[in-house]
Amino acid sequence: MTDMVTKRSVSLSDEVARAVEAAAAEDGVSFSAWLTTAAERQLRIRQGLRGVAAWEAEAGDLTAEEIAAGEALLARLLSGVSGVASRVGVSGVASRVRRR
């Protein structure tokens, strides 16, 4: 984000601090660098959801069914199942799944 560094005093529970130390060591980065990356990710997600909301403001809110279909598609992809987009829309069959 920026090369400028600001020092802040933050309080973490012992458990979280230990987990961060372990994760930072595993990733080969400093405690601060690990926390910075985690914060950047959270900020990106927050900004991304604002982007989705901006699209919805124009195109209409995703319905509960569409949200569920998106969650299901994500779960399939992360579990290693490929698929092909369908043009029939989420209310019909949102996507065809191709097992390999």
Added chain:
Amino acid sequence: MATTRTGLLYGTGALRAAARGERMMWALHRAALMNGIVPVVPAMAVAEGFRTEARGDRLAHLLEGSEVAPLDLHAARHAGELAAKIASTDLLAAALADIAVQRNCAVVASRQNALTAAARLLGHRLVLYAV
């Protein structure tokens, strides 16, 4: 070999789908973010998306929640060498395959032949949502 994936990688097809308002694409993008996943987009795909799509505003909204993977010397060299090995001019497909392997991502893209060939050459089983 484990086939689970931990991230999402968008090609130009994904950007096109978002720019054209395909609701499943936006639902997938929302799902990724809600599950703590920031999708990755190669810089080349961003350039191609803004070249071909009229709705740059929608692309910008999608990219607000994405990480753009830069095309630095290392990435460019990898993509070029990989494309040469599969005898393809499709540098973006090569870059997608390369990033998919490095970041253990499922891919959302329209390209299939070159992408599949590049992934195969890398010994990677491609998980693709073809849009």
